[in-house]
Amino acid sequence: MKICGDEGKRIVTKRVKEDHPKPYRLYLILFLLSFGINLIFLGLFLEERIPWRSLLQERKGAREGQQGKWAEGMVPTPIIHVKPQEYFLLCEKNAKTLSLFHSEPNRLTLMKSYSCIVGSNNGDKREAGDLATPEGIYFLVSFLSNLPERYGSGAFSLNYPNFIDQKEGKKGSGIWLHGFPNHMERPLHSEGCVVVKDEDLKELMKLIKLGDTSLVIVDTVRFQSPEEQRKVFQSLAHFLGEWKRAWESLDTEKYLSYYSRDFVNSEGMNYERFKAHKERVNQSKRFIKLHIESKSFLLSPKDGGEIAVLRINQDYASDNFRSYTRKILYLREEQGQWKIIGDVALQS
DSSP states (O other): OOOOHHHHHHHHHHHHHHSSHHHHHHHHHHHHHHHHHHHHHHHHHHHHHOOOOHHHHHHHHHHHHHTOOSSSTTTTTEEEEEETTTTEEEEETTTTTTEEEETTTEEEEEEEEEEEOOBBBBBBOSSSSBOOOOOOEEEEEEOOSSSGGGGOOEEEEOOOOOOOHHHOOOOOOOOOOEOOOSSSOSSSSSSSSSEEEHHHHHHTTTTTTTOEEEEEESEEEEEOOHHHHHHHHHHHHHHHHHHHHHOOOOOOOOHHHTTEEEOOTTTTTBBBHHHHHHHHHTTTTTTEEEEEEEEEEEOTOOOOOOOOEEEEEEEEESSEEEEEEEEEEEEEEEEEEEEEEEEEEEEO
């Protein structure tokens, strides 16, 4: 019997399928398994090379900061005073954000927050090579160019180890704020520096003033009320004014009462040597006149508010000598009174 039409086509198709060798199914299964395994390994590889989750968290943190993540009506603890129209940088290691503030009369404005990279060691820096980013109050004191490509457009050098770091016996050097090029692989961690995208560094390069702009590095930002900030500012401003007047009065004993017995100056003089030096110098003076410009007052985030860092410009004139010094004063609260424990002269 001859079969034709659709029924014949169905029978012919069925025979072709039954006659086709069955191993193709095994090959298909093996191919799909191999493809799935390769996808898993590719995902693990990319997760290791490009920390997407970390990047998303950092970008989210930066967006939140830019939109005003700070507690409403509160001020970050380190900031007591920044001269109007000056900028200030605050790095929060845990959030991996670098925040840029602008000082205006009677207010401090958060301008922008950048995602940043810090050292793989989450603790405070103690030793050279420990891969930790130091925590404290620092100033950007020089700019380095013509560096290897991985540093981007250049690097701002911090004054690490600062006076407090040296008193605490901290080691190491070469802590920078630098960039990394967009076309290069984004590093997971730095060796202790604060690192931002090169386009962000170029923005900051237009705003940073060497020796004036501070970079405070903390593990987590803490806050104070404007009232608390104002109270500390008034006490520090009062101290600075009284210290200036005592110096101008040529009353050496009164002048030295503003210094701690632990004082060490930028030339390495301890309190006793400094005392003898001032007694000898003041004997030959007929007058001393000072002009003090207050650039910034900052409170150490690590010492329970007992250490303050004052960045000042000091214009000194006497009958036989004149000098202009960009200076950092380090103060410690002792029995309810501020005392100078150290001073450091910056390069003009």
